[in-house]
Amino acid sequence: MSQQTQQPAIPKSCYQLWGGRFSQKPHQALQALNNSLPYDSRLYADDLDASKAYAEALHRAGHLDAAEADKLVKSLELLRFDWVEGGVKFQPGDEDVHTVNERLLVEITGELGQRLHTGRSRxxxxxTDMKLWMRKAIRETLGRVSRVIETATRQAEENLGVLMPGYTHLQRxxxxxxxxxxxxxxxxxxxxAKRLIELRERANVLPLGSGALAGNPLxxxxLWLAERLGFSGVTPNSMHAVGDRDFxxxxxxxxxxxxxxxxxxxEDLIIYSTKEFNFIRLDDSFSSGSSLMPQKRNPDSLELIRxxxxxxTSNLTGIMMTIKGTPSTYNKDLQFDKEYCFQSFDKLSQVLEVTDGVLQTMxxxxxxxxxxxxxxxxxxDWAYYLVKKGIPFRQAHHFIGKVVSLAEERGVGITEVPLGELQVICPAFGSDIASVADYANNVSQYDVIGGTASASVVEQLRLLKKFAKELRKQS
Structure with missing residues (x-):
C-alpha cells in the first residue's frame, strides 16, 4: 500500500516567482529536476544587463520614477559584484538564475525589486539572456577559429614548396x-567562421517585450530596448519569440x-604521424605515452579532438529532438537548451585551443x-602530356592506363618503361616525356586559382591572412 510522501515545510527565506494558486509546494524530486541553476547561472551577467535595460524601459513607460529606476539599476550592478566575487549563495527555492537575481534584488530594495518584473515573463x-550570451560566445569562438587559421597559414608559409602525396580514398x-x-x-x-558571422547577424533581434506569449500591454x-541592448531589431511575433530556439x-x-x-x-594528422607515414612529428606536449609500452608516443590530443x-554533434541531435516534440510558444522542455548549448561551446573552445597548439608545435x-x-x-600528368599532343583525354586516359598496367606487370615504375614501348601504346609519346617525370615541375603546372602550384598557394595564403585579420577585428 502506497504512502503519501511527506513534504517539509517551505523555509521562510524561500523566494518564489509563482505559487499563489497552489496549496502545496513542488515535490522535492520535481524541485531537483526543475532546478536549472547548474547550467543557467552562467547567464547571470546577461540577466543583469537585460534587467537594467528593462528597468529603464519601465521608467520611460511611466511605471517607475527616475529615482526608482536609478535605484534598481544601481542595485543590479551591486549584484554583479557579488556574482563576480563568489558571494551569491543559492537557497532551496531558487529555480534558476532569474529567481536568484530577483530574490537578491528584493533583499536590497524591498518591494521595489518586485516591480521590476512588471510586464515581463521568464x-x-x-x-533574451541566451541571445546576449550567444553574441559573446560567437565572438569568442571566432577569435579561437581565427587563431587556428593564422597558425595554419604560418605553417603553410614556412613550408611552401614541400611536396607530398595527395590522397583520394586514402590512396595516392x-x-x-x-x-x-x-x-x-x-x-x-x-x-x-562565415556561418557564425551570419548567425550572429540573423539572430540579433530582441525578444524582450514579448511577455509570456501575448506581448506587453504596458x-x-x-525598439528603444533593442537599441539599448545592442540588437538590430525586435522579434515581430511574440508567440514565436518566446518559443524560438532555432538560433x-x-x-x-x-x-x-x-x-x-x-x-x-x-584524422589526417593521426595518419601522417604514424611510423608508416612519418610526415608529421607531434610535439611531446601534445602526445602521451602508454602505461605498458615504453616506446609509445600516442596522438591523444588528436584523438580527443576527433x-x-x-x-x-549529439548535442545538436538532442536540441533538435527536444524542439520536435514541443507545441507552440514556451515549454519547460526548452530549459535543456542551455545544457546542450553551453557544453557545445565549452568543448569546442577546448579543442580549438588544442588544435592551435598541435599546429604550432608539430x-x-x-x-x-x-x-x-x-x-x-x-x-x-602523363595523360595531360598526351592531351597537349592533341590526344582526346578519354583516349589519353586509356593509353596511360595501359602504361601503368605494363609497369605493374614488370614491377617497375612507369618512368622505367622504354620510350619505344610507350610509342607502341601511343605514337604521340616523344623523348620530352622525360620532363614529365619531375614532381616539382608537374606541381608548378597547377597554377589555376585554387591549385597546388606555388603561385596559387601564395594567393590562398593572402586570402586567409586577410580573412583572419578581419576576423580578429570582429572577435
Whole structure:
C-alpha cells in the first residue's frame, strides 16, 4: 500500500516567482529536476544587463520614477559584484538564475525589486539572456577559429614548396604541396567562421517585450530596448519569440561543423604521424605515452579532438529532438537548451585551443613526405602530356592506363618503361616525356586559382591572412 510522501515545510527565506494558486509546494524530486541553476547561472551577467535595460524601459513607460529606476539599476550592478566575487549563495527555492537575481534584488530594495518584473515573463527573459550570451560566445569562438587559421597559414608559409602525396580514398593520387593540403583545412574553418558571422547577424533581434506569449500591454518601447541592448531589431511575433530556439540549434550546428572539420584534420594528422607515414612529428606536449609500452608516443590530443566532435554533434541531435516534440510558444522542455548549448561551446573552445597548439608545435618531416612520392602518381600528368599532343583525354586516359598496367606487370615504375614501348601504346609519346617525370615541375603546372602550384598557394595564403585579420577585428 502506497504512502503519501511527506513534504517539509517551505523555509521562510524561500523566494518564489509563482505559487499563489497552489496549496502545496513542488515535490522535492520535481524541485531537483526543475532546478536549472547548474547550467543557467552562467547567464547571470546577461540577466543583469537585460534587467537594467528593462528597468529603464519601465521608467520611460511611466511605471517607475527616475529615482526608482536609478535605484534598481544601481542595485543590479551591486549584484554583479557579488556574482563576480563568489558571494551569491543559492537557497532551496531558487529555480534558476532569474529567481536568484530577483530574490537578491528584493533583499536590497524591498518591494521595489518586485516591480521590476512588471510586464515581463521568464519566457521572454531567458530567451533574451541566451541571445546576449550567444553574441559573446560567437565572438569568442571566432577569435579561437581565427587563431587556428593564422597558425595554419604560418605553417603553410614556412613550408611552401614541400611536396607530398595527395590522397583520394586514402590512396595516392597526385603530387601536391604540403601547404596546399594544410590550407584546405584552413579554408573549411573560414566557411565555419562565415556561418557564425551570419548567425550572429540573423539572430540579433530582441525578444524582450514579448511577455509570456501575448506581448506587453504596458507601453514598453521595444525598439528603444533593442537599441539599448545592442540588437538590430525586435522579434515581430511574440508567440514565436518566446518559443524560438532555432538560433540555439543554429549555434550548435555551427559548433558541430567546426568540430567535424577539426576531426577531419585530426584524422589526417593521426595518419601522417604514424611510423608508416612519418610526415608529421607531434610535439611531446601534445602526445602521451602508454602505461605498458615504453616506446609509445600516442596522438591523444588528436584523438580527443576527433572524439569530442561526437559529443557536440549529439548535442545538436538532442536540441533538435527536444524542439520536435514541443507545441507552440514556451515549454519547460526548452530549459535543456542551455545544457546542450553551453557544453557545445565549452568543448569546442577546448579543442580549438588544442588544435592551435598541435599546429604550432608539430614538425613537418619534409624528407619523409617527398620520399613517399612514387612514379604512379605521375599518371595523370602523363595523360595531360598526351592531351597537349592533341590526344582526346578519354583516349589519353586509356593509353596511360595501359602504361601503368605494363609497369605493374614488370614491377617497375612507369618512368622505367622504354620510350619505344610507350610509342607502341601511343605514337604521340616523344623523348620530352622525360620532363614529365619531375614532381616539382608537374606541381608548378597547377597554377589555376585554387591549385597546388606555388603561385596559387601564395594567393590562398593572402586570402586567409586577410580573412583572419578581419576576423580578429570582429572577435
Amino acid at each position: 519566457n521572454d527573459q531567458v530567451v 593520387a597526385q603530387t601536391v604541396q604540403f601547404s596546399h593540403w594544410l590550407l584546405s583545412h584552413a579554408f573549411a574553418l573560414r566557411e565555419d 507601453g514598453i518601447d521595444r 540555439v540549434v543554429d549555434f550548435i550546428y555551427c559548433c558541430s561543423l567546426v568540430s567535424l572539420h577539426l576531426s577531419r584534420l585530426a 572524439g569530442i566532435s561526437g559529443v557536440i 614538425q613537418v618531416q619534409r624528407d619523409a613526405m617527398e620520399s613517399a612520392l612514387s612514379t604512379d602518381m605521375l599518371a595523370t
